[in-house]
Amino acid sequence: MLHSSNATQRSAGLELLDEMIRAKRLPDNCYQLVEAYRTQRLKRTDAEEELLLKFAEPAKQETPTLENGLGLFDPAQRTPAIPPEFPDREVILVTDAARNILRSLDDLIHAHRATPVTLRNWDANEGEEQLLGNLNWLDTPLQYRAQTNAIDYLPLAEVWQNWCEYRPAELRDPDGLELLRAKVAFAAGEDGYSFHSHYFGFSGERILPWIKTLNQRLMVDIDDLKYPMLVRSLLEWLIFLHPPTTEIDFILDAAQFSLAAIREAIEQRLLESNSDSELSELSEIEPLTDDGSDLANQLNSLGLEADTLNQLAAMGIDAATLSQAMQIGAISHGLPATQSDDTFDWREDSQLNAWISLAIDYYLSNASAWTQAQFRRLWHLLCWRDRPHGTVPHWVVVENGGYAGYQMLPIDNQMEGSLKRCRPNLEQVLKAFTIGIATEADVLDCLIGSRFGNNFSELSALTQRDRDRTRHDYAFLQHNEFDFLYELVDRCRNRILEIESDRGDLPTPATEAVLSLQSVLGIPSVLRLMQNLGKEQFTRGWNYDRASKSSVFSHLIRISFPAPTDMPEDFAQQMRARGMDDRSAIELAVYAPQWARYVEHALNWPAFAEAVWWFHAHTKDSHWEVEQSIRESWTAQMTEYTPLTSQDLLDGAVDVAWFWRVYRAMQPAQWDAIHEAAKFASGGQGHQRARLFADAMLGQIQKTDAIKRIQSKRHQDSIRALGLIPLTKGKKREADILERYEVIQESCAARSNLVLNVRLAKSSLLVLPWKIFPAQRVTPIRNVWSGQWKRKPLPISPKVRSRSPKAKSQSVCRLTIAAFLT
Known part of the structure; x- marks a missing residue:
C-alpha cells in the first residue's frame, strides 16, 4: 500500500x-x-x-480513550466510589402501617367514587366536572408549592385531611414516616412487581427466592388496589401538606440501607454461585429428547421459558451443552449470546432504586432545604451507584452483519468489557463541586467520560451557539458556574477536534463525542478540517456510515462558525497560507453558508455571498439533517435579501429582482462556479429547482422543453419555470403568453377541482404575478386577460362568480397568473 x-x-x-x-x-x-x-x-x-x-x-x-476524557483528566482524581455500609441506626423500610394505608386510601376513594370533582387544565383554568372514580390521577402538588393556597387545588381536600388527621393506630408508625414508606411502593408502577432477574447478570437466573427476599426488605408490596394512581397522587399531596420533620435524613438512611442490601445480596450470591453444588446439580440434567417433549421438566430449573426451550431444542442444543454454556456466560438472558441494545442492570430497576430515586427527587424539588452534610451523603451514594464495581455485569460490543450491539458478560467476569455508567446529573455534579466534595475530574467525566453510545447530552447542550438558550436549559446555574463550565467545555471541544482532525479513514475514540458537538468556532478550525478532508466530498443528506471521515468532517464543517473576533481579512490570509483553491472555498460557502461573506472577501467576487444565499433560498429542501438553531440562523440571514418567507420559497416562489441584482453584479464564469457547487445546498436533488429557475430566467431553457416536461411528467417546477422564461419580443409576444396560459390551464384541469381551488386560493400566491415579469416590462393582468376571452375560461370559484364583472375580471386575472407558480 x-x-x-x-x-x-x-x-x-x-x-x-x-x-x-x-x-x-x-x-x-x-x-x-x-x-x-x-x-x-x-x-x-x-x-x-x-x-x-x-x-x-x-x-x-x-x-486516547474516553476513560480519561481523551487525556483531560486522571480517573484516580474523581470522587472515590465507596461501597455503602448499613447505617448505624436501625432502618425499617417495610411496616404493616404502610400496607394498611394503601388499602385504607383505596377504600376511601371507592367510597367517594361517585362524587363530582373538577381538576385544573394545563392553562390553570377549571376543567370539566368528572366523577372521582373516573380519574386516573390528580395534579401534582409541586406545581403549587409557591402558593399559599395550594390546598385549594386538591379535590375533596377536607375528606383526605380528615382521614389523615384521625387515622387509627394501625395506620401509623412510631416514627411518623408511614406515608413515605407507602409512597415508595409505587416505584414499580401501578402494575406492581415487575423485577427482571437478569439485571444482576447471573446467567439463566430465574426470580429466585433470594431476589424476592431482597425486594421485600426494601419496599411494601402493592396489593390489588382498585385506584392505584389516585392512591399515589393522594400520598404525594398528604406528604406535601404534612411533611415529616426528619424526612430527608430518613430517606438518606433508606437509600443507604437499600444500596448496602443490594451489595450484600450480590456478593453473597457470587459466593454461592462459585460453589461446586450448582455445577453438580446442572450436570445431572439429562440431555434433551429429540422431540423436545420433556423440555419443561428437564430445564425448568435453569429459569428458561418454554418457548425458549423449544427454540434451543430445534437448534440441537442438549441440556448438558446448555448448562456448560450458561456457566461460562455464553447464554445471556436465557438465550444464546447475541448482540442487544438492552444494556440494563439492577440500577435501572425501579423497585431496587426506589429509595435512592426518592432521595434524588427530594433534592431536585427543594434543594435549598438540604444541608451540605445531607447532600454529601447523597453524593457519595450516587458515586457508588455510578461505579459499583463487582456488583454489575460488564458489557462488550459485538458486531453481526454490520450491526453493532452489546452483549452482557457474566457478573464474575470483571476483567473484560466495560462498566456501564450511571452518572449523577450535571446539576448534582456542579453542586458537589461548588461545596468542595467533587473535583474537576468529576465535572470533566460528566462531560466527556466514557459511556455507551452517542449520549453526550451535556456536551451537546453546552456547545450550542445560542448561550441564552443554554442558560434557559440550565437555569439552575449561576453566572460564575457558567463561566467555569464553559471553560471546561472549550477544553473538551478543542481536545476532541485535535484528535478527530488528525484521523484517517478509521474512527477514533473521539468520534462519538464529536458527533454531539453543536458548534465549532474559529477560522483555523474550519480551514484545518477542509484541508484534512482532502478530495473527499461533503456528505449530503442521510448517510449510513455516520462515523466515516467524510460524515464526521462534514458535520464539523457545517456546525463551524466564525469566532466573534474573526475578520474576513483573516480568513483570506489563512486560506491562501493553507493553499486552499477557489473551488474548495466555493463549496465550503455553499455547504456552510455562514462562511459565504468570508469566502467572498477571499475571492474578491462582488455579490458572491448574496448569490450563495439566493441558491439556498430557492432550493427545495427543508434541511432536516441540519441542527435547528443553524436552520434558524440561515432563515434569518435570507430575510435580509428577500421579503418572501421561508415557506413561500419552499412552496416555489421566486424573487426575480434578487436574482438579477446578483447576476448582473458578477461575471458569468463566477456565477457558473456557484451554479456548479449548488448541489451542496441540499441533501438530495432540491438544488435542481434553484438551477432550473436561474437557467429559465437566463433563457438557457427552451420553452418547448419545459412544456414537454410539463405535459409528459407533470413537472411542477417546470410549470413555475415556464413563467420565468423570457417572453418572445414583437408581434408574437401575445401568442407566446397565450400558449403558456393554455399549457398551465391544461395542467390545472388534470387535477381535481378541490385541489385546484385550494392551491389557487392561497393568499401568498396572489402577490406573485408581479414578481414573475419585472424584466419584461409588461402588465400581466392585461395580457393574460385579453387571451382569457379568446379561449375557454379557467374554472372560477363561487366567491368569484358572486362579484361584480370588474372584480371578477381582476380575480380571474390574478388566479390565472398565479397558476404559473402552483
Whole structure:
C-alpha cells in the first residue's frame, strides 16, 4: 500500500502502521517502514504529512480513550466510589402501617367514587366536572408549592385531611414516616412487581427466592388496589401538606440501607454461585429428547421459558451443552449470546432504586432545604451507584452483519468489557463541586467520560451557539458556574477536534463525542478540517456510515462558525497560507453558508455571498439533517435579501429582482462556479429547482422543453419555470403568453377541482404575478386577460362568480397568473 500510486491507499497504509504501533505489534518494524517511506516518497499530500507527524511525535502515538476524557483528566482524581455500609441506626423500610394505608386510601376513594370533582387544565383554568372514580390521577402538588393556597387545588381536600388527621393506630408508625414508606411502593408502577432477574447478570437466573427476599426488605408490596394512581397522587399531596420533620435524613438512611442490601445480596450470591453444588446439580440434567417433549421438566430449573426451550431444542442444543454454556456466560438472558441494545442492570430497576430515586427527587424539588452534610451523603451514594464495581455485569460490543450491539458478560467476569455508567446529573455534579466534595475530574467525566453510545447530552447542550438558550436549559446555574463550565467545555471541544482532525479513514475514540458537538468556532478550525478532508466530498443528506471521515468532517464543517473576533481579512490570509483553491472555498460557502461573506472577501467576487444565499433560498429542501438553531440562523440571514418567507420559497416562489441584482453584479464564469457547487445546498436533488429557475430566467431553457416536461411528467417546477422564461419580443409576444396560459390551464384541469381551488386560493400566491415579469416590462393582468376571452375560461370559484364583472375580471386575472407558480 505504501508503494501505491494512489495517495488514498498510501494514507491507508500509514494509518495501518499507526494502529499497529498503538497496539504494540512489531513497533520497531513499523517505524522502519515509516522512515523508509519518509525518505523515499518526497512528494506527499497534506493528508500524508498529517499522518507522518504522528510518528514524529511520540505523544500522538498514545491511544486516547474516553476513560480519561481523551487525556483531560486522571480517573484516580474523581470522587472515590465507596461501597455503602448499613447505617448505624436501625432502618425499617417495610411496616404493616404502610400496607394498611394503601388499602385504607383505596377504600376511601371507592367510597367517594361517585362524587363530582373538577381538576385544573394545563392553562390553570377549571376543567370539566368528572366523577372521582373516573380519574386516573390528580395534579401534582409541586406545581403549587409557591402558593399559599395550594390546598385549594386538591379535590375533596377536607375528606383526605380528615382521614389523615384521625387515622387509627394501625395506620401509623412510631416514627411518623408511614406515608413515605407507602409512597415508595409505587416505584414499580401501578402494575406492581415487575423485577427482571437478569439485571444482576447471573446467567439463566430465574426470580429466585433470594431476589424476592431482597425486594421485600426494601419496599411494601402493592396489593390489588382498585385506584392505584389516585392512591399515589393522594400520598404525594398528604406528604406535601404534612411533611415529616426528619424526612430527608430518613430517606438518606433508606437509600443507604437499600444500596448496602443490594451489595450484600450480590456478593453473597457470587459466593454461592462459585460453589461446586450448582455445577453438580446442572450436570445431572439429562440431555434433551429429540422431540423436545420433556423440555419443561428437564430445564425448568435453569429459569428458561418454554418457548425458549423449544427454540434451543430445534437448534440441537442438549441440556448438558446448555448448562456448560450458561456457566461460562455464553447464554445471556436465557438465550444464546447475541448482540442487544438492552444494556440494563439492577440500577435501572425501579423497585431496587426506589429509595435512592426518592432521595434524588427530594433534592431536585427543594434543594435549598438540604444541608451540605445531607447532600454529601447523597453524593457519595450516587458515586457508588455510578461505579459499583463487582456488583454489575460488564458489557462488550459485538458486531453481526454490520450491526453493532452489546452483549452482557457474566457478573464474575470483571476483567473484560466495560462498566456501564450511571452518572449523577450535571446539576448534582456542579453542586458537589461548588461545596468542595467533587473535583474537576468529576465535572470533566460528566462531560466527556466514557459511556455507551452517542449520549453526550451535556456536551451537546453546552456547545450550542445560542448561550441564552443554554442558560434557559440550565437555569439552575449561576453566572460564575457558567463561566467555569464553559471553560471546561472549550477544553473538551478543542481536545476532541485535535484528535478527530488528525484521523484517517478509521474512527477514533473521539468520534462519538464529536458527533454531539453543536458548534465549532474559529477560522483555523474550519480551514484545518477542509484541508484534512482532502478530495473527499461533503456528505449530503442521510448517510449510513455516520462515523466515516467524510460524515464526521462534514458535520464539523457545517456546525463551524466564525469566532466573534474573526475578520474576513483573516480568513483570506489563512486560506491562501493553507493553499486552499477557489473551488474548495466555493463549496465550503455553499455547504456552510455562514462562511459565504468570508469566502467572498477571499475571492474578491462582488455579490458572491448574496448569490450563495439566493441558491439556498430557492432550493427545495427543508434541511432536516441540519441542527435547528443553524436552520434558524440561515432563515434569518435570507430575510435580509428577500421579503418572501421561508415557506413561500419552499412552496416555489421566486424573487426575480434578487436574482438579477446578483447576476448582473458578477461575471458569468463566477456565477457558473456557484451554479456548479449548488448541489451542496441540499441533501438530495432540491438544488435542481434553484438551477432550473436561474437557467429559465437566463433563457438557457427552451420553452418547448419545459412544456414537454410539463405535459409528459407533470413537472411542477417546470410549470413555475415556464413563467420565468423570457417572453418572445414583437408581434408574437401575445401568442407566446397565450400558449403558456393554455399549457398551465391544461395542467390545472388534470387535477381535481378541490385541489385546484385550494392551491389557487392561497393568499401568498396572489402577490406573485408581479414578481414573475419585472424584466419584461409588461402588465400581466392585461395580457393574460385579453387571451382569457379568446379561449375557454379557467374554472372560477363561487366567491368569484358572486362579484361584480370588474372584480371578477381582476380575480380571474390574478388566479390565472398565479397558476404559473402552483
